[in-house]
Amino acid sequence: MIIIMKNNATKEQVAHVVKKIKEAGLDVNVDQGSEHVVIGVKGDTRKIATDGFNAYEGVERSVKISKSYKLTSREFHPQDTVVDVDGVKIGDGSFVTMAGPCSIEGLAQIRETARMAKVGGAQILRGGAFKPRTSPYAFQGLEEEGLKYIRQAADELDMKVITEVMDESHIEMVAAYSDILQIGARNMQNYKLLQAVGKTGKPIGLKRGISGTIDEWLNAAEYIAVQDKSPVIFIERGIRTYEPMTRNTFDLSAVPLIKKLSHFPIIVDPSHGTGVWDLVAPMARAGVAAGADGMIVEIHPDPANAWSDGQQSLNEKTYLKMMQEVDILVDAMKKIKQIEA
Numbered sequence: 001m002i003i004i005m006k007n008n009a010t011k012e013q014v015a016h017v018v019k020k021i022k023e024a025g026l027d028v029n030v031d032q033g034s035e036h037v038v039i040g041v042k043g044d045t046r047k048i049a050t051d052g053f054n055a056y057e058g059v060e061r062s063v064k065i066s067k068s069y070k071l072t073s074r075e076f077h078p079q080d081t082v083v084d085v086d087g088v089k090i091g092d093g094s095f096v097t098m099a100g101p102c103s104i105e106g107l108a109q110i111r112e113t114a115r116m117a118k119v120g121g122a123q124i125l126r127g128g129a130f131k132p133r134t135s136p137y138a139f140q141g142l143e144e145e146g147l148k149y150i151r152q153a154a155d156e157l158d159m160k161v162i163t164e165v166m167d168e169s170h171i172e173m174v175a176a177y178s179d180i181l182q183i184g185a186r187n188m189q190n191y192k193l194l195q196a197v198g199k200t201g202k203p204i205g206l207k208r209g210i211s212g213t214i215d216e217w218l219n220a221a222e223y224i225a226v227q228d229k230s231p232v233i234f235i236e237r238g239i240r241t242y243e244p245m246t247r248n249t250f251d252l253s254a255v256p257l258i259k260k261l262s263h264f265p266i267i268v269d270p271s272h273g274t275g276v277w278d279l280v281a282p283m284a285r286a287g288v289a290a291g292a293d294g295m296i297v298e299i300h301p302d303p304a305n306a307w308s309d310g311q312q313s314l315n316e317k318t319y320l321k322m323m324q325e326v327d328i329l330v331d332a333m334k335k336i337k338q339i340e341a
């Protein structure tokens with residue numbers, strides 16, 4: 001349930017409603033919207049009569065949200081949430097690129113990749129130090145050593161860092177080096193991990209599960225949102241279908257759909273979405289056109305010798321070309337958004 005306060009409601013009226021909700025044994029999340037304060041009621045609201053709250057002073061109306069996710073929903077927060085990654089804004093109408101290798105392989109490699117990423121216009125450096133690999137014999141990541149390297153490479157170029165955290169026991173360590181914590185597709189429904197990263201206050205890049213439905217993905221975000229600390233950035237990375245020619249089936253309709261259902265930003269991952277390097281640029285362009293707030297893309301100075309995901313990584317030339325094309329479309333999208341407004 002959400003309680004929408006009148007736009008002239010006083011602080012005391014808001015506090016009174018909050019008190020009444022707490023007396024009913026429920027918890028709240030107060031959202032200071034640009035026009036109205038919206039009070040989200042957390043917990044089992046089935047036994048609460050919605051109408052009861054309408055009688056309190058300052059309340060405009062209360063609405064039961066029948067969806068299983070609430071704080072993530074547009075109803076709760078009608079305006080777009082802008083995620084501030086230490087100064088880099090995601091969801092403010094701009095298009096933010098996160099680029100880097102699948103795996104951090106060493107200091108020289110991540111430095112060189114960061115240089116390429118920056119030249120193309122990326123503001124955030126990606127790179128895995130904890131790698132979820134299908135085979136237990138495949139390279140599993142440089143762990144803390146890799147985290148040190150990516151932080152150093154990013155700092156040298158004034159970039160931000162996104163990297164994956166796979167395990168609750170590593171959250172503190174990864175958070176010490178990274179600006180965004182990435183939850184990988186394989187962990188989208190690792191609810192304990194979601195709850196724990198949600199307590200860090202760092203933005204969470206939440207990949208869509210390999211077979212995750214939109215509804216499951218939104219509920220996964222809710223596990224983070226309900227902790228009341230960390231904003232979510234959805235990352236569409238394709239889903240498993242019967243089609244073997246691409247690694248995944250890139251679901252671009254997720255972009256406008258998530259935007260309709262949630263206030264959190266969504267970015268696209270055309271690298272894992274296709275798994276084939278020469279399909280990455282067309283799908284990145286399509287991501288811009290679909291209205292994504294940014295993208296995360298795998299690049300490597302020498303894709304043929306990458307330790308993971310070389311087949312879907314762009315080299316400097318193909319990456320820079322893609323970024324030029326993306327820039328053209330970002331400008332075109334600004335005009336389209338003006339028509340829509």
Ligand code: PEP
Nearest residue numbers: 102184185186207237272
């Ligand atoms: C990655 O970003 O390298 C990765 C492992 O992605 P996903 O979790 O989407 O498979």
Ligand code: MN
Nearest residue numbers: 102298308309
């Ligand atoms: Mn990868």
